[in-house]
Amino acid sequence: MAPKILVVDDEAPIANVVAMKLRNAGFQVTVALDGVEAYESAKADRPDFLITDLQMPGMSGLELVARLAAELGDGIPTILLTAKGFELTGESLRELPIRRIMTKPFSPRELLAAVQEALGLSVSS
Amino acid sequence: MAVSEITARAPVDGAMLARVAAETLQATGVTVEFFRADGSALGAAPGSPCDAATSRLVTEAEATGAFRVERHGRRFVAAWPIGRRGRVVLVATGTVEAVAGGRPQALLAAVARAVCAEFERQIARAESEASAEALAQSFEEISLLHNLGKVLRVTQPVSELLDRICIELRETIGAEAAAAYLPQVEGLGPERVIAGRLPFDADLLPRLVDHVLDSLGPEQTVVIINHCQEDPFLAGLSIALERLVLVPLPLREGVSGALVAVNRSPGEFGSPDAKLVRSLTASAAVFVENRRLYRDLHQLMLDLVRALASSIDAKDPYTCGHSERVAITSREIARHLGLSEQQIEWVYLAGLVHDIGKIGTPEHILRKEGRLDPEERQIVQRHPGVGGHILEGIRRLEPIRDAVVHHHERLDGSGYPDGLKGDAVPILARIIGLADAFDAMTSNRPYRPMMPLEHVRLEIERNVGTQFDVRAVDALFALDMSRLMSQFAERTTACTAPA
Numbered sequence: 248m249a250p251k252i253l254v255v256d257d258e259a260p261i262a263n264v265v266a267m268k269l270r271n272a273g274f275q276v277t278v279a280l281d282g283v284e285a286y287e288s289a290k291a292d293r294p295d296f297l298i299t300d301l302q303m304p305g306m307s308g309l310e311l312v313a314r315l316a317a318e319l320g321d322g323i324p325t326i327l328l329t330a331k332g333f334e335l336t337g338e339s340l341r342e343l344p345i346r347r348i349m350t351k352p353f354s355p356r357e358l359l360a361a362v363q364e365a366l367g368l369s370v371s372s
Numbered sequence: 373m374a375v376s377e378i379t380a381r382a383p384v385d386g387a388m389l390a391r392v393a394a395e396t397l398q399a400t401g402v403t404v405e406f407f408r409a410d411g412s413a414l415g416a417a418p419g420s421p422c423d424a425a426t427s428r429l430v431t432e433a434e435a436t437g438a439f440r441v442e443r444h445g446r447r448f449v450a451a452w453p454i455g456r457r458g459r460v461v462l463v464a465t466g467t468v469e470a471v472a473g474g475r476p477q478a479l480l481a482a483v484a485r486a487v488c489a490e491f492e493r494q495i496a497r498a499e500s501e502a503s504a505e506a507l508a509q510s511f512e513e514i515s516l517l518h519n520l521g522k523v524l525r526v527t528q529p530v531s532e533l534l535d536r537i538c539i540e541l542r543e544t545i546g547a548e549a550a551a552a553y554l555p556q557v558e559g560l561g562p563e564r565v566i567a568g569r570l571p572f573d574a575d576l577l578p579r580l581v582d583h584v585l586d587s588l589g590p591e592q593t594v595v596i597i598n599h600c601q602e603d604p605f606l607a608g609l610s611i612a613l614e615r616l617v618l619v620p621l622p623l624r625e626g627v628s629g630a631l632v633a634v635n636r637s638p639g640e641f642g643s644p645d646a647k648l649v650r651s652l653t654a655s656a657a658v659f660v661e662n663r664r665l666y667r668d669l670h671q672l673m674l675d676l677v678r679a680l681a682s683s684i685d686a687k688d689p690y691t692c693g694h695s696e697r698v699a700i701t702s703r704e705i706a707r708h709l710g711l712s713e714q715q716i717e718w719v720y721l722a723g724l725v726h727d728i729g730k731i732g733t734p735e736h737i738l739r740k741e742g743r744l745d746p747e748e749r750q751i752v753q754r755h756p757g758v759g760g761h762i763l764e765g766i767r768r769l770e771p772i773r774d775a776v777v778h779h780h781e782r783l784d785g786s787g788y789p790d791g792l793k794g795d796a797v798p799i800l801a802r803i804i805g806l807a808d809a810f811d812a813m814t815s816n817r818p819y820r821p822m823m824p825l826e827h828v829r830l831e832i833e834r835n836v837g838t839q840f841d842v843r844a845v846d847a848l849f850a851l852d853m854s855r856l857m858s859q860f861a862e863r864t865t866a867c868t869a870p871a
Contacts, residue, residue, distance in 0.1 A: 352511060355511050357515075
């Protein structure tokens with residue numbers, strides 16, 4: 248069974264590009280366009296991996312990750328996407344299952360490689 | 373119209389049409405076929421004959437743009453156009469046998485609507501995938517250019533940037549190798565940078581680039597060759613080169629280098645690859661040009677400082693070339709001490725201008741043979757301070773002012789102008805002070821002839837700790853003296869012997 252990945256970004260084109268890249272690599276992908284939608288989707292059908300934008304209206308990527316971690320016991324391994332220059336520090340971050348923070352503009356190729364690495368899959372060139 | 377012509381306007385393929393036909397037949401019992409406007413079949417059974425009645429129906433549907441249906445004995449045949457953006461792309465036909473109680477015409481109309489809707493959906497999906505694909509490619513490009521922007525520094529060697537570009541290019545487009553080639557350009561050596569493994573000897577790169585550039589048409593900014601073995605020259609090289617994408621990198625009028633990516637399996641190179649290579653080449657070209665301008669400016673500054681230095685030396689034929697020799701000696705000492713590249717450059721510049729303040733010292737004092745009287749000595753001793761004033765306000769030379777002002781200080785505090793002691797004497801000033809004394813002893817002076825090197829060494833060692841820094845002295849005598857002398861000779865040929 249291919250790993251299920253939830254992709255969250257309020258910018259649909261970015262979410263779609265990421266989703267396409269992941270689908271082409273054989274993952275099952277669900278797209279959500281804000282934090283709340285993503286939260287509901289993850290509660291209904293727990294994904295194996297989460298890729299979320301940080302700054303979103305309603306529920307931020309960080310809130311989403313924190314809530315899921317609190318409610319689902321073991322958190323979902325996550326890659327956080329952030330706009331350039333957004334600094335993320337602090338203790339709270341270390342307690343969350345965030346595997347990597349990627350700065351926009353990011354390379355979809357590198358993102359795919361990071362997901363494969365985080366899931367312990369062999370990285371295809 | 374060929375399938376490829378249709379797909380150029382709307383991304384459909386035969387397999388998609390065949391699947392739609394098969395699903396419709398299974399669900400409704402209606403046989404669906406697709407035709408070009410001229411009546412020839414497409415998709416499920418390409419080239420299958422089309423009877424005269426169907427052919428006429430297809431033509432009518434194409435011409436009227438409307439759904440047509442006719443009865444031929446027990447069979448009902450319908451034809452309807454499938455359009456895209458207001459143009460008929462192809463015509464579909466549906467055939468069904470009349471059955472008791474059936475409403476074949478209504479069934480065919482429903483099938484027509486369903487097929488059109490499915491066609492729309494498929495095209496929309498294919499287009500959206502194509503956009504996402506193009507967007508992903510743009511993301512790669514933006515992210516790559518963004519990252520390159522962060523490492524572009526004009527003081528950085530061209531090879532480092534090219535290195536980075538080649539590595540990123542190769543990874544981004546998945547080529548076997550990427551290479552940059554710059555022919556010899558004034559001020560920038562020839563550069564050849566390769567990422568990955570070229571399927572040929574790197575020495576072939578210039579010939580290969582020249583060959584491809586020669587075939588370049590006017591205004592052509594990119595070359596894609598997906599079948600290199602069809603090119604007689606490339607085939608003649610007998611190398612495992614399959615495909616390449618190459619973009620010329622203009623350097624000077626009539627001189628071009630290139631950025632090239634070679635071989636990729638699977639997949640031919642296409643316009644997204646060309647676009648990426650072009651963007652990278654544009655960045656590289658701007659950088660190379662800036663780098664050249666920077667080098668030119670830097671050279672201009674050096675030449676101006678040298679001219680300034682020779683104008684001081686010219687006041688006294690005995691000291692001809694002195695500034696340049698002090699600069700070179702200081703640079704070599706600094707290098708031997710392991711100072712940073714930046715400090716090595718500063719000490720060289722400081723060496724060149726260390727005596728600039730002598731511009732204000734009367735020539736009769738500078739040229740005086742024999743001992744200076746106390747008043748004359750006091751005048752001479754003003755030159756480091758005057759030098760400091762002269763350099764004030766030249767921002768680029770600000771870091772070397774201290775070295776100029778303090779090059780006559782001594783570690784024991786008996787020097788001038790400020791009587792600085794020990795560590796208070798800046799390291800660059802200590803180096804220049806030593807190089808200055810060394811050059812004075814190894815040159816002929818009005819008041820005494822040149823000293824043999826062994827005497828010089830003894831004399832300097834006698835003053836280690838009081839006048840000279842021990843590490844600098846060790847570094848000086850660790851230098852290869854004959855190499856130092858030849859460096860002097862290279863730089864100070866314009867001197868005329870004192871009369």
